[in-house]
Structure formats: structure tokens, C-alpha cells
Amino acid sequence: MRSILGFIAGGLFGAGLVISGMTDTIKVQGWLDVFGAWDPTLAFVMGGAIIPMAIAWHLSKRRTPLVGGEFPTPANPKIGRNLVLGSVMFGMGWGLVGLCPGPTIASIGFGGWANSLFILAMIAGMALAPMVRQRLDLSSDTR
Amino acid sequence: MEQDWLMGLMGGLLIGLAGAVYLLGNGRIMGASGIIGGLIDGSERAAWKERISFLAGVILLPILLIPLGANGETNLTHSPVLLIIAGLLVGIGTRVANGCTSGHGVCGISRLSLRGIVATVFYILAGAVTMVLFRHTLWWI
Numbered sequence: 031m032r033s034i035l036g037f038i039a040g041g042l043f044g045a046g047l048v049i050s051g052m053t054d055t056i057k058v059q060g061w062l063d064v065f066g067a068w069d070p071t072l073a074f075v076m077g078g079a080i081i082p083m084a085i086a087w088h089l090s091k092r093r094t095p096l097v098g099g100e101f102p103t104p105a106n107p108k109i110g111r112n113l114v115l116g117s118v119m120f121g122m123g124w125g126l127v128g129l130c131p132g133p134t135i136a137s138i139g140f141g142g143w144a145n146s147l148f149i150l151a152m153i154a155g156m157a158l159a160p161m162v163r164q165r166l167d168l169s170s171d172t173r
Numbered sequence: 174m175e176q177d178w179l180m181g182l183m184g185g186l187l188i189g190l191a192g193a194v195y196l197l198g199n200g201r202i203m204g205a206s207g208i209i210g211g212l213i214d215g216s217e218r219a220a221w222k223e224r225i226s227f228l229a230g231v232i233l234l235p236i237l238l239i240p241l242g243a244n245g246e247t248n249l250t251h252s253p254v255l256l257i258i259a260g261l262l263v264g265i266g267t268r269v270a271n272g273c274t275s276g277h278g279v280c281g282i283s284r285l286s287l288r289g290i291v292a293t294v295f296y297i298l299a300g301a302v303t304m305v306l307f308r309h310t311l312w313w314i
Contacts, residue, residue, distance in 0.1 A: 035198035036223035040230025042191035043203065043275075048235040048243045050184020051177060056248040062297070062304040071181040076278060078185020079192065083283035086193035095200030102202055105271075107287050116270025117277070117292040121299025123262030126307065127250050130274045131267060132205035135228060137247050139236035144249045148260040155264020156210040163269050 031097050047136040050075040055128030062125050111170055112163060192280055199223055204276020205231075206267035214268075266296075 051057040051071055060069030090101045124130050129137075129148055137145045195203040201220070208224045211217055239245040250256065267273040270292055272281065277296075281289015 032199050032223040033226040035194060036226035037230040039191045039195040039198070039203060040227035041234040042187050042194065042230075043205075043227075044231035044234035045238060046184040046187030046189075046191060047231075048184070048238055048245075049187060050181045051244055052184065053235065054244055054246055054248055055250075057177070059304055062300045064301050065305050069177075071177050074178045074181035075185035075188065076282075078182040079189035079279040080185075080283040082186060082189030083192045083196075083279055086189075086196045087284045090196060093197075095196075096198045097200065099200045101196070101200050104284070104286065105288055109288060109291050112269050113271070113288055113292055114295055116266045116268070117295035118266070118299040119262045120266030120270060120273060121296035121301075122303045123259040123266060124274075124296060125300035125303030126255055126259040126262070129249065129259065130205070130263060131209055132231070132273070132275050135205065135209065135231050136235045137249075138232045140239060140245045141247045141249060144251050144256055145247060147253060148249070148256045148263075151257045151260025152264035153209070153213055155261040155266075156206075156213045156268050157264075158261075159210070159265045159268030160214055162265050166269065 035096070043132065044136045046079070047133050050078075053133045053137045053141075058128040058130075058133070059125070062128075112166055115166065188275070188279060189283070192275070192283075195227070196280075202276055202280045203227075204272050204280060206273040207271070207276055210264075210268045270296075 047053055052075060057069055057071050060067060061072035063069075095101060120130075127148065129145075131152065134141070134145055134149055134152065138149070192203040195201055201223070208227055212221060212224050235243065263273075270277070272289070272292060274296075277289040277292035282293060
């Protein structure tokens with residue numbers, strides 16, 4: 031059941047990404063390029079995605095997940111260095127080529143070697159992340 | 174261009190619906206970097222089946238939609254240097270920050286999570302600064 035629901039969610043996510051144009055890096059970079067020919071599409075995608083998701087969060091207050099178990103509890107609201115530094119690094123990579131993790135996976139079937147190379151580098155980065163996180167934690171302890 | 178906004182909104186609604194199914198169905202937050210990264214560093218091993226199924230759906234549906242007229246153009250750079258640097262930054266950054274555009278952006282903001290909102294502000298600012306500073310000067314790479 032979890033796998034079926036996972037597949038349905040993944041299919042909707044992949045369809046949404048390609049229909050909205052988020053697999054086209056020109057549209058993403060066009061949105062980030064505030065001093066160029068600014069493209070507002072991404073704001074509509076974000077706005078459109080937040081509506082059903084906000085309803086889902088609201089519904090989650092009164093029930094349990096379909097497969098059982100518990101809904102995720104809100105994370106510790108502390109804004110740490112990791113959140114800020116990690117997001118800045120992610121944003122830099124996103125700005126450089128116009129890809130983030132969802133769209134690059136959705137493009138596997140048609141993105142060619144360039145997309146595959148990005149995915150390999152991203153996977154390598156994800157494998158290195160625990161080490162980077164550890165260093166960040168250590169350097170903040172010494173302050 | 175107006176049609177682009179409409180397609181953006183429709184695609185966005187589907188993305189939100191995907192997150193709603195994953196949350197209300199499986200009780201999990203739909204974050205692409207968490208789903209991929211979890212498979213790589215082995216966090217919450219028990220969730221591997223639903224993660225693989227999710228990724229299979231993400232890969233398969235675009236392949237089915239492109240012959241029906243969806244945009245199959247990525248317009249991605251062909252510079253190996255840029256692709257490797259950007260991939261590493263996205264991989265490390267999303268895991269250190271614990272989320273990306275889907276997890277912090279879509280799922281976090283819709284929950285009015287302060288962490289999600291702060292992360293989104295920082296990655297958009299960093300993305301825009303990078304775009305403006307480097308992409309206009311490093312176009313020759």
C-alpha cells in the first residue's frame with residue numbers, strides 16, 4: 031500500500047513538474063534572473079502547489095495517515111547554521127544550472143548525458159553531506 | 174507567455190496534490206532531496222520501498238507525457254564543469270539544510286513552518302545572486 035501510494039504521489043509530482051515547465055532550466059533561471067527577462071512562472075507553480083498542500087496539512091490535524099502511524103511532528107523551529115548555509119549552497123547550485131533535485135529526477139528519461147552527469151554529482155554531494163555537516167557542527171562548537 | 178502561467182499553475186496544483194497524497198496516505202513529507210538522500214545515506218532504511226516507488230513515478234510520468242505534447246526540452250548547459258560544481262552544491266546543500274524546493278518550499282511554507290520559509294528565502298536569494306553575478310559572467314564555461 032505504501033509503495034502504491036508512493037508511486038501515485040511520484041507520478042503526480044513528475045507530471046506536475048513537466049507540465050509546469052520546471053524541467054526546463056530556462057524557465058527556472060528566468061525566474062532567478064531578476065535583472066534579466068524575468069519569468070514569473072515559478073511563482074505560479076509554487077502558489078499552485080501550496081494550495082492543495084495547505085489543505086492536506088489542515089486535514090492531517092483530525093486524522094491519522096491512511097496506512098497508519100503518525101503524521102510528522104513539526105521540526106524543532108530553531109534556525110541553525112546548517113539550515114542557512116545548506117540553503118545558500120543549494121541556491122548557488124540551483125542558480126548555476128537551473129536544476130533542483132525533483133526536476134533533475136523527472137528529466138532522467140529525456141535530459142541526456144548532461145542531466146545524468148548532474149545527478150551523479152548530486153548523489154556524490156549527498157554522500158559527502160554527513161561529513162560536511164559534522165565539520166560545520168565541530169566548527170560551531172569551538173566558538 | 175500567459176499560457177505559461179496557466180500551465181505553471183496547473184502543474185503546481187498537481188505537485189501540491191502529490192504532496193497531499195504522500196502526506197495523507199503515507200504520513201510523510203514529500204521532499205525530493207530527502208527521498209533521494211535517504212536512499213543514499215541509508216536514513217530510515219525501512220522506507221526504501223516507498224521511496225523507490227515514488228522515484229519510479231517521478232521518472233515514468235514525464236516519459237509518458239512528452240509524446241502527448243509536454244515540454245521535453247531541458248535547455249540544460251553542456252558544460253561538465255558547471256554541471257559537476259552545481260550538482261555537488263545541490264547535493265551537499267539540500268542534505269545539510271535538510272530540504273529543497275519541494276520539502277522546505279512546497280511542504281514547509283504550506284505548513285507555515287519558520288524553517289521552511291527561512292530556507293526558501295535563503296536559497297532563492299543565493300540562486301538569484303548566483304544567477305546575476307556568475308551566469309552573466311561565466312557564460313563561456
